[in-house]
Amino acid sequence: MLIRTIAAGTALTLSCLPALGQTTAELPAEINVNTKVLIEQALEDEVGLKFVEDLTTEIGPRLAGSAQEKRARDWSVAELTELGFDNVRVEPFAIPFWSRLEDEVSITAPVPQEIVATALGGSAETEEGGVEANVIRFADMRALSSANPEAVEGKIVFIDEGMTRTMTGAGYGMAVRKRSQCARVAAEKGALACLIRSVGTQPHRMPHTGIMARDGAEGALAAAAISGPDADQLTRLLERGPVQVRVNIQTDIRPNAPSGNVIAEVAGTDLKDEIVLIGCHLDSWDLGTGALDDAAGCGIVVGAAKLIAELPEPPRRTIRVVLYGAEEVGLFGADAYARRHAETLNKHVLAAESDFGAGPIWQFQTRFGEAALPYGRAIQQILMPLGVVPGNNEASGGPDIGVLRRSGVPVVTPAQNGLDYFDYHHTPDDTFDKIDPEEFRQNVAVYAAFTYIAAQTGWDFRKSEDMPVASQ
Amino acid sequence: MLIRTIAAGTALTLSCLPALGQTTAELPAEINVNTKVLIEQALEDEVGLKFVEDLTTEIGPRLAGSAQEKRARDWSVAELTELGFDNVRVEPFAIPFWSRLEDEVSITAPVPQEIVATALGGSAETEEGGVEANVIRFADMRALSSANPEAVEGKIVFIDEGMTRTMTGAGYGMAVRKRSQCARVAAEKGALACLIRSVGTQPHRMPHTGIMARDGAEGALAAAAISGPDADQLTRLLERGPVQVRVNIQTDIRPNAPSGNVIAEVAGTDLKDEIVLIGCHLDSWDLGTGALDDAAGCGIVVGAAKLIAELPEPPRRTIRVVLYGAEEVGLFGADAYARRHAETLNKHVLAAESDFGAGPIWQFQTRFGEAALPYGRAIQQILMPLGVVPGNNEASGGPDIGVLRRSGVPVVTPAQNGLDYFDYHHTPDDTFDKIDPEEFRQNVAVYAAFTYIAAQTGWDFRKSEDMPVASQ
Numbered sequence: 001m002l003i004r005t006i007a008a009g010t011a012l013t014l015s016c017l018p019a020l021g022q023t024t025a026e027l028p029a030e031i032n033v034n035t036k037v038l039i040e041q042a043l044e045d046e047v048g049l050k051f052v053e054d055l056t057t058e059i060g061p062r063l064a065g066s067a068q069e070k071r072a073r074d075w076s077v078a079e080l081t082e083l084g085f086d087n088v089r090v091e092p093f094a095i096p097f098w099s100r101l102e103d104e105v106s107i108t109a110p111v112p113q114e115i116v117a118t119a120l121g122g123s124a125e126t127e128e129g130g131v132e133a134n135v136i137r138f139a140d141m142r143a144l145s146s147a148n149p150e151a152v153e154g155k156i157v158f159i160d161e162g163m164t165r166t167m168t169g170a171g172y173g174m175a176v177r178k179r180s181q182c183a184r185v186a187a188e189k190g191a192l193a194c195l196i197r198s199v200g201t202q203p204h205r206m207p208h209t210g211i212m213a214r215d216g217a218e219g220a221l222a223a224a225a226i227s228g229p230d231a232d233q234l235t236r237l238l239e240r241g242p243v244q245v246r247v248n249i250q251t252d253i254r255p256n257a258p259s260g261n262v263i264a265e266v267a268g269t270d271l272k273d274e275i276v277l278i279g280c281h282l283d284s285w286d287l288g289t290g291a292l293d294d295a296a297g298c299g300i301v302v303g304a305a306k307l308i309a310e311l312p313e314p315p316r317r318t319i320r321v322v323l324y325g326a327e328e329v330g331l332f333g334a335d336a337y338a339r340r341h342a343e344t345l346n347k348h349v350l351a352a353e354s355d356f357g358a359g360p361i362w363q364f365q366t367r368f369g370e371a372a373l374p375y376g377r378a379i380q381q382i383l384m385p386l387g388v389v390p391g392n393n394e395a396s397g398g399p400d401i402g403v404l405r406r407s408g409v410p411v412v413t414p415a416q417n418g419l420d421y422f423d424y425h426h427t428p429d430d431t432f433d434k435i436d437p438e439e440f441r442q443n444v445a446v447y448a449a450f451t452y453i454a455a456q457t458g459w460d461f462r463k464s465e466d467m468p469v470a471s472q
Numbered sequence: 473m474l475i476r477t478i479a480a481g482t483a484l485t486l487s488c489l490p491a492l493g494q495t496t497a498e499l500p501a502e503i504n505v506n507t508k509v510l511i512e513q514a515l516e517d518e519v520g521l522k523f524v525e526d527l528t529t530e531i532g533p534r535l536a537g538s539a540q541e542k543r544a545r546d547w548s549v550a551e552l553t554e555l556g557f558d559n560v561r562v563e564p565f566a567i568p569f570w571s572r573l574e575d576e577v578s579i580t581a582p583v584p585q586e587i588v589a590t591a592l593g594g595s596a597e598t599e600e601g602g603v604e605a606n607v608i609r610f611a612d613m614r615a616l617s618s619a620n621p622e623a624v625e626g627k628i629v630f631i632d633e634g635m636t637r638t639m640t641g642a643g644y645g646m647a648v649r650k651r652s653q654c655a656r657v658a659a660e661k662g663a664l665a666c667l668i669r670s671v672g673t674q675p676h677r678m679p680h681t682g683i684m685a686r687d688g689a690e691g692a693l694a695a696a697a698i699s700g701p702d703a704d705q706l707t708r709l710l711e712r713g714p715v716q717v718r719v720n721i722q723t724d725i726r727p728n729a730p731s732g733n734v735i736a737e738v739a740g741t742d743l744k745d746e747i748v749l750i751g752c753h754l755d756s757w758d759l760g761t762g763a764l765d766d767a768a769g770c771g772i773v774v775g776a777a778k779l780i781a782e783l784p785e786p787p788r789r790t791i792r793v794v795l796y797g798a799e800e801v802g803l804f805g806a807d808a809y810a811r812r813h814a815e816t817l818n819k820h821v822l823a824a825e826s827d828f829g830a831g832p833i834w835q836f837q838t839r840f841g842e843a844a845l846p847y848g849r850a851i852q853q854i855l856m857p858l859g860v861v862p863g864n865n866e867a868s869g870g871p872d873i874g875v876l877r878r879s880g881v882p883v884v885t886p887a888q889n890g891l892d893y894f895d896y897h898h899t900p901d902d903t904f905d906k907i908d909p910e911e912f913r914q915n916v917a918v919y920a921a922f923t924y925i926a927a928q929t930g931w932d933f934r935k936s937e938d939m940p941v942a943s944q
Contacts, residue, residue: 061586068583205903232905233529240530288677429677431705
């Protein structure tokens with residue numbers, strides 16, 4: 001395989017490239033041509049977008065462990081079979097099930113007012129009919145952690161921490177801490193319930209759900225997120241005097257609910273035992289129809305794989321599309337997959353998950369062996385005309401891919417622009433109309449391109465020897 | 473009073489002025505100066521904005537005839553008294569009361585999915601537990617009207633008519649027709665319930681309530697509005713086959729609920745029997761806190777009147793601030809006011825209502841006698857530096873002002889830019905955070921200016937004789 005230096009002036013984005021002098025693997029001519037054809041076709045994609053539309057319309061919300069998630073698996077198996085994929089199947093597993101039955105929050109004094117709220121995933125129940133108490137507000141999770149228990153005991157805790165809007169979603173991790181920890185810390189200090197300002201960036205009266213830490217569930221509290229405008233209202237009222245709130249959360253909790261990963265393949269040829277895995281998650285939260293989170297990801301990987309399947313020649317390696325189950329409630333599908341496929345993880349040559357909506361991909365990150373970086377650069381070059389700049393070599397691969405990455409599987413993250421992702425994520429507003437078809441198709445193009453290159457070149461992304469890189 | 477021709481080049485907005493050669497009344501110098509001082513002060517307004525913040529925070533939603541509307545009256549009386557207004561009082565009247573107890577809409581087949589919905593104001597009840605039937609969709613109200621009753625009988629009607637976004641709110645009247653008429657027409661054709669696409673312009677899962685026609689209530693149907701994304705979802709599902717929906721609406725309907733108009737005045741001097749009325753409505757729908765509709769209007773007129781009250785000299789005419797009750801459910805406050813003040817309507821020299829949110833005023837419309845148009849032009853000239861262009865002489869004055877206008881009271885409409893008004897109006901999202909303080913203050917400035925001029929000049933806006941206009 002030839003090694004060459006990146007030519008100056010390749011793209012407008014040149015200033016974002018790694019320093020000149022770094023080496024780039026050269027794509028064999030036929031693969032180069034096929035990849036460009038795939039990209040062209042992907043930019044006209046109908047299959048992937050229709051998958052999203054149909055899944056979110058015909059099934060709708062898909063709470064992990066629910067009858068709706070089961071319907072989504074059955075629907076996906078039928079759909080992927082109809083699309084002509086190989087080895088379409090469900091790999092089942094069991095999960096602890098949680099769903100909301102009632103989740104009402106209201107101000108009862110000084111004047112009655114409804115609060116737009118949603119129970120956090122995994123929330124404990126309040127006593128029947130709810131608990132009612134004065135509210136104590138904390139600016140952030142740290143303030144609650146350091147609060148005097150005497151001030152908190154018998155009260156309803158309210159953590160009013162906001163979230164910063166960023167392209168990368170970097171604000172989410174910080175903001176989500178309060179969602180994860182509020183109930184536990186508030187319980188330790190004798191609070192009756194925990195309310196948090198919704199983890200999200202939109203200014204509407206939309207509550208944002210999501211999983212909270214469930215360990216120590218015995219002592220855990222009922223916890224709910226309230227919308228941004230309701231958090232503002234509560235804060236303004238608290239500035240004026242004591243505020244009494246009622247929180248009523250009733251849930252359905254069961255062990256051993258059915259979930260499963262749906263798998264479909266484009267069978268490889270001479271390297272068919274080697275797997276290029278592209279994934280998404282099939283479950284969603286219950287408030288919206290899970291269009292951005294994560295039907296979009298499923299449509300992107302299905303659309304990309306379908307385009308490759310339609311090439312005149314099947315790829316050398318097997319492309320495995322994994323629609324993970326039960327991601328939202330604790331990455332159960334990812335763990336089940338890793339356990340079930342433990343013996344072949346070393347045959348997984350590359351993995352990636354699309355799970356950040358349908359915004360345009362602006363950067364392509366890798367996590368390859370040092371000596372395999374020229375392969376990454378070759379892919380990055382192919383993607384530049386799509387507006388994608390090279391990224392670092394510290395890709396996460398995506399939530400469900402973490403367990404594979406930790407097992408040594410090379411991963412990539414085609415980083416999407418998520419500036420508006422948390423306007424919709426985990427809210428009732430996560431619906432099909434929020435997807436921009438052109439941006440969605442750019443995602444399909446990126447996935448089709450790198451997946452095909454990884455499957456067809458036979459490149460070893462684990463490579464850690466020094467240069468020069470051996471031929472494929 | 474001098475009459476002069478508008479000087480060319482007065483403002484950038486000159487091209488929007490009436491044809492040159494039209495006459496403009498000249499403001500007495502002292503009034504001119506005071507008006508400009510009022511405008512400057514209004515642009516720093518705190519009183520009006522705080523009125524909105526406090527009303528929407530400390531009281532919240534104010535459904536007509538409810539205990540909340542009563543609280544709002546009590547609160548307003550205390551607040552207006554505290555602000556130093558004269559003759560603060562409630563003029564009570566009774567209204568038929570309607571409120572939602574339950575309003576749930578869900579898809580039951582082919583798969584269960586929740587629909588974000590809200591009962592329309594005045595909706596009839598379904599049978600207990602709801603009605604369930606197949607949906608029949610109509611593109612617009614006209615299509616339902618001309619439908620064969622056999623196709624509609626036993627079904628749940630869905631009218632999928634959208635609304636056009638305009639600066640003037642012109643799209644509302646057309647779209648609201650379906651809200652008003654759906655239940656009656658659907659009932660005549662034997663339908664079980666009526667669903668409409670929310671009358672609104674935002675893309676979020678926010679339902680939009682509002683009053684429906686209540687005459688013939690005996691035979692009327694239960695009716696609800698569903699959010700835009702839910703209307704999209706229902707339409708997509710209907711393209712795929714039959715869809716069954718359950719509609720459950722339970723209501724509280726009572727005659728003779730208490731409502732009332734809250735009135736506060738800046739007492740005039742030598743012309744104190746002559747009234748300049750500036751109004752708003754105090755009631756709101758129940759879903760949001762009625763910040764834009766219409767706490768904002770109340771804050772604007774209260775803020776404007778308060779500034780005038782603080783001038784060294786009280787105005788010649790009495791400025792009457794009217795916070796109408798029960799506007800949303802049928803202009804009951806407007807009717808009560810007109811009945812109660814029938815004998816002094818001829819002493820009402822000018823009236824206007826702020827009831828279109830808090831967007832900036834871009835045009836000043838009048839409805840004056842022909843010979844009084846020079847007064848209108850004088851006011852329009854004063855407002856130009858605020859970005860306000862002259863409008864026509866066909867002002868409506870606002871919903872609660874209609875009955876005064878029809879009685880011959882001259883009215884003005886300071887027309888606001890309502891491009892985003894129907895993103896929030898009548899939805900849960902109508903909350904204080906949606907108000908832009910700078911735009912709000914521009915409204916206060918406009919109201920302070922024309923109200924002061926009307927009260928202080930003694931101009932007769934009814935004037936219908938020919939030119940030249942007599943001196944004040």
